[in-house]
Amino acid sequence: MSELFDAVDALIASRSPLPPPAERKRLRQAHSLTLDEVAAALQVRRATVSGWEAGKTEPRPPERDAYARMLKQLAQLYPANAAVPPEETAVPATPAVPAAPAPAAVEPAQARTAPTGSAAEPANTALRPAAPAAVPRPVVASGPASRRPAARKAAPSSAPAGGTDPRFENGPLAVLDVENGQVLAYCVGGLVLDVPAKSLPSLVGWTLKEAKLGQPKLSGPGKPADPLLVLTEAALEHYGLPVTLTQQERLAGRLPEGHKVIKQLARADWRLTKRGFGPWARIYRPAQGSERSCVQLCIPSWNALDTRHWADAGQLPPADLARLLGMYAVRVMTPRGSTAVTGLELMTALHPPTRATEPDADGKRHSEHNPGSLGKDPVDCAPCEAPDGHPVLADLPRFHQRTPAEVLMEEAYDWARPLTDAECLRPHLVGIDVNMAFAAGANGLTVGLGAPTHLKNPVFDPKLPGSWLVDLSHVDLSRVKVAKDKWVDLDAGLLPSPFTPKGERPEGPAWYATPTVAYAVELGYDVTPIEAYVRYDNGRYLDAWYNRLRDAYLATMADLGVHADMPPEEFLKAMEGYRQRDPQLAIVVSAIKATVKGGIGKLRERPRGEGWKPGQPWRALARPTWRPDIRAAVISRTRINMHRKIVKHAAFTGQYPVAILSDCAVYASDGPSPLDFLPYRDGTPLPGGFKLGVNPGLVKHEGTQSVLWGEGIREQFNAPELNLARYIKDGTVTDQDTGE
Structure with a gap:
């Protein structure tokens, strides 16, 4: 039954x-x-x-x-008729004295409160009723003074509030969604605005005149950040845009010029930048004096948020996406494109190319070069700093392979060696990873600001940034100086060379950035450059950039329960599963780290899909921030920082790395924890060696595998020097990784 x-x-x-x-x-x-x-x-x-x-x-x-x-x-x-608690109820605004009516296409913004926080906070996310009418609407007159939001919900401690500048009181950005036919703008801090705009041109106008979105400038001579609108799939459909791009549009990176929405913008006298209407579109009118009229769009369903750096952020509910992107915007800057683009734009925002002069006799201000910046005009790189295909190399024979004596090759480590018999008897391989390694490499680094000066047979100056042609093949790692008048003997066969990415000892003259040559001197060896391109106009251009990203990283990690200056045991425990404590904040951490690496990489951006041919200039060369010499200096210093630590560690413990990949080093160990091979005494690490901690330049546990695993995969793929650092995190190796 x-x-x-x-x-x-x-x-x-x-x-x-x-x-x-x-x-x-x-x-x-x-x-x-x-x-x-x-x-x-x-x-x-x-x-x-x-x-x-x-x-x-x-x-x-x-x-x-x-x-x-x-x-x-x-x-x-979550019943539909749930009562909103009194402290969460929007309070009607005090009516203001009416002013002249706003244009029909741009109506006063109305505010609500919205759910914020992660999936671990369902109580907050249920507060907004199903129907908009369930929340009392603010009493709004037509005057500008009445357009202040009626109320704001108190944001969680991890959700930044809007800026103090009244022009941007609703925060740097909004995520637009559609509910019951009404467009809603989800802002930072839990605020929701009704959006009256019916078309994309009117949406741009509403954003600039009514939404009070944007971000204050990051430096004195700089400019405020343009408001950012993130369009969900429903918002795209509402404004006549496709939810996804066709294959042809994806390859072009934009909508075709004849699309109806682009025609609407043109009829309303709005313009698009050269990159057109793509995943990160910029819509503007020419500036009037110092006032900008520009709105940026981010379209997640067009792959604006790369899943390698933003994970599933594009799939989050609007309120959560606003919280996540708002956190990044407040702590780093309003996104200007990919994390790489934003990393580069952050450099310029912190060091604008020009500044206003003092008033002249007529009381007028003029524009002048901002000291410490890269200026507004690009500078030529030295021939050795130019990547293959650069116009400065147009006279080289076709298919010419440049030698180390012709090209600067400062890249991150990709080195590995076979295990010794003693290492094979140890049970574990433990990987340690340097936090924010490239940021740490940029900290305090003097880089060139202007064009290079060519020198013949110069005397090396470690304080002068540039590229040096010098023979470092005589540097012998079997005996190096680790302190003043203190030399130590090492097993050079177990160490990578500090001068090449693959760790091979150089065979003759080659081009190096200043930090690499300075390290040879530090190790106790004489250097005699043959040639150099140096930059007498120089400075610590990246310091403010480093400080901003460091602070963003440390603050977000602290929100996840990982704090600076933790004892090593507590730090390792805090790092276990930290991403699961708040997956959205963990995405912010990943995006911050990608901003560092991507920003440095953009300094030498290569041509992409531009119909480019070798010997012709490409678009990136027109930027003052196209500076391969700065990229080389940062990478050089990052690699040298790693080598200095492994030398200190080897000199003190007799232990050598078996593999290094960029900022990750792998050691054979008797135990599975970094504390099983890192020398700590009463909680104090080896001076100049590896130190566990969250700060940039310190290390964390990357992963542990067995020695049998390492030897097994090398045998399986017949690759005795397979770089184990690449797979130490989770132990997964594929045929694609090994080239099989």
Whole structure:
């Protein structure tokens, strides 16, 4: 009989009405569930769930029954008529004296409160009712003074509030979504604004005149950041834009010029930058004096948020995405494109190329070079600093392979060696990773600001940034100086050379950046440069950039429970599973680290999809921030920092790394923890060696595998010097990794 009852129950459930589409979406977002999570649970495609929530399709058995069960449980947790607690209720604003009416296309902004926080905070996410009318609307007159939001919900400690500048009181950005036909702008700190704009041109106008979005300038001579609008799929459809790009559009990186929305913008006298209407579009009108009229768009479904650095941020509910991107914007800067683009733009924002002069006799100010910046005009690189295909190398024969004596090759380590017999008897391979290694390499580094000066047979000056042609093949790592008048003997066969990325000893003259040559002197050896390109106009251009990114990284890690100056045991414990404490903040950490690496990489950006041919200039060369010499100096110093530590460690312990990949070093160890081979005495590390901690330049535990694992994969792929540092984190190796 029970089987009959079950069958009847299933039959009734299969015909029971589901909540309306808007309610389905509200319930999912109230529990901070993404479309992907629901789709995975129901074993359907993400687009299928999106269609159910949009009312375009209806679920069918057997998925319908499971979907109905989920919605029923969520409805019990988040009833549609739930009362909003008094402290969360929007308070009507005091009516202001009416002023002249605003244009029809740009109406006063109205404010609400919205859910904020991670999936671990469902109580907050349920506060906003299903229907907009459930939250009292602010009483708004038509005058500008009345356009202040009625109330703001107190943001969690990890969610930054808007800037103190009244022009940007609603924060740096907003995520636009559509609910019941109404466009909503989810801002930082839990604020939600009603968006009256019906078209993209009017949306741009509303953003600039009413939304009070943007970010104050980061330096005295700089400019405020333009407001950023992030468009969800629903917002794209609302404003007549495609949810995804076609294959041809993806390759072009933009919509075709004839798209109807681009024509709308042109008719309204809005312009696009040269990169067109792509995942990071900039819409502007020419500046009037010092006032800018520019809005930037970020379109996650067009792959604006690279999953390598932003994980699944593009799939988050609007309030959570606003929190995540807002955190990054407040601590780093408003995103200007990819993390790499933003890293480069941050350099310029902190050191603008020009500044205003003091008033002249007529009381007028003029523009002049800002000392300490790279200026507004690009400078030529030295021939040795130019990558292959650069116009300065146009006279080289085709297919010419430049030698170390012709090209500067400062790159990160990719080195490994076979294990010794003694190392094979140890049970573990332990990887340690340098935190923010390239940021630490940039800290305090003197780099060139202007054009190079060519010298013949110069005397080496470690304080002078540049590129030096010098023979360092005589530097013998079997005997090096580790302190003043203190020399030590080492097993040079177990150490990489500090002068080449592959760790091979140089065979003759080669080009090096200043930090590399200075390290040869530090090790106790004479150097006699043959030639050099030096920069007498120089400074510590990257210090402010480093400080900003360091502070952003440390503050976000502290929010995740990992603090500076922790004892080593506490630090290792705090790092275990720190990403799971708040997955959204963990994404911010990844984005900050990618901003460092990408920003340094952009200093030598290569041509991409521009119909370029070797010997021709490419777009990036027109930037003052196209500076391969600065990139080389940072990478040189980062590699030297790593080598200095492994030499100190070897001299004190007799232990040598078996593999190094960029900022990760692997050691054979008797135990699985870094503390099993790092020399600590009463909590104090080896001076000048590796130190556990969260600060840039200190190290964390990257991963532990067995020695048998390491020897096994090398044998499996017939690669006795396979770089184990590449796989130490999780032990996974594929044929693609090894080139098989």
